[in-house]
Amino acid sequence: MLDKDCIFCKILRKEIPSEIVFEDEDLLGFKDANPQAPVHELFIPRIHIETINDVDREGAGLLGRLFVAAVERAKAVGLSEEGYRLVLNCGRGAGQTVFHIHLHLLGGRPLSWPPG
Amino acid sequence: MLDKDCIFCKILRKEIPSEIVFEDEDLLGFKDANPQAPVHELFIPRIHIETINDVDREGAGLLGRLFVAAVERAKAVGLSEEGYRLVLNCGRGAGQTVFHIHLHLLGGRPLSWPPG
Numbered sequence: 001m002l003d004k005d006c007i008f009c010k011i012l013r014k015e016i017p018s019e020i021v022f023e024d025e026d027l028l029g030f031k032d033a034n035p036q037a038p039v040h041e042l043f044i045p046r047i048h049i050e051t052i053n054d055v056d057r058e059g060a061g062l063l064g065r066l067f068v069a070a071v072e073r074a075k076a077v078g079l080s081e082e083g084y085r086l087v088l089n090c091g092r093g094a095g096q097t098v099f100h101i102h103l104h105l106l107g108g109r110p111l112s113w114p115p116g
Numbered sequence: 117m118l119d120k121d122c123i124f125c126k127i128l129r130k131e132i133p134s135e136i137v138f139e140d141e142d143l144l145g146f147k148d149a150n151p152q153a154p155v156h157e158l159f160i161p162r163i164h165i166e167t168i169n170d171v172d173r174e175g176a177g178l179l180g181r182l183f184v185a186a187v188e189r190a191k192a193v194g195l196s197e198e199g200y201r202l203v204l205n206c207g208r209g210a211g212q213t214v215f216h217i218h219l220h221l222l223g224g225r226p227l228s229w230p231p232g
Contacts, residue, residue: 036230052187053196064180067204071168074206080169083207087231088183090190091199095229106231111210114152115203115222115231 003048008100012046026062027069029105038108039077039084043070050099052090070105079107087115119164124216128162142178143185145221154224155193155200159186166215168206186221195223203231 002009010016012028021041022029032040043066049055055063067086074084084107089096095116118125126132128144137157138145148156159182165171171179183202190200200223205212211232 052183052202053191055184055187057181057184060180060184061177062180063183064176064178065173067168067179067183068171068173068176071171071206075169079206081207083205083209083212085206085210085232086168086204088202089199089227090187090195090201091197093199094201094223094227095231096199104231107210111205111232113211113232115211115220116201116227116229 001047003100006048006098006100008042008044008098008102009048012044022069022073024069027066029069029073032104037106037111039074039079039105041070041073041105042102043073043105044100044102049101051096052088052101055101066101066103070103074105074107077107083107083111085111085115117163119216122164122214122216124158124160124214124218125164128160138185138189140185143182145185145189148220153222153227155190155195155221157186157189157221159189159219159221160216165217167212168204168217171217182217182219186219190221190223193223199223199227201227201231 018030029043087104134146203220
């Protein structure tokens with residue numbers, strides 16, 4: 001279920017250190033190594049799925065839980081009132097650099113529009 | 117389940133016109149009235165939920181289906197290869213202006229980083 005060369009699979013296997021902020025049976029959350037906001041964390045599934053294109057209706061539950069994990073974390077760090085942005089990139093053209101699905105949680109500063 | 121004054125509930129009730137791109141029992145997709153990219157569409161649940169803060173683990177399935185609907189639409193308009201970005205704002209500080217959960221699908225142009 002994990003990929004030998006994927007950097008996020010290496011984080012899941014604890015072969016690469018990360019600042020973990022959330023863990024459950026299916027998901028992991030950790031701080032982005034190149035933060036773009038005071039709070040910038042990534043939430044990933046514990047299985048290697050390259051892009052959101054690979055998620056079908058049967059995978060919707062896992063995807064939903066990924067978002068709820070980020071929401072719970074946003075509340076835990078006190079962002080629920082001031083606000084936060086959740087971003088999921090699909091493909092290089094959208095800025096996806098690691099091909100293991102990851103949801104960005106950004107907050108702690110004003111977030112402008114458009115989102116990139 | 118709908119709100120009298122919410123503009124997206126009015127779209128759901130077809131009291132306000134919109135360019136609908138996706139419809140199923142639980143969800144509606146339509147073009148953003150202020151597009152920020154060649155493809156800029158919004159996906160909303162057919163029930164009035166103000167922010168993603170109001171979604172708990174029981175609501176994860178609906179949230180997941182919202183994302184899968186946007187993915188299916190991205191594929192249908194030919195964005196799956198070139199890429200696209202999915203964005204969900206929570207709260208005014210993150211740029212949420214309509215308080216009915218809506219997922220942005222953006223694509224058709226390069227998307228810069230950070231996402232706002």
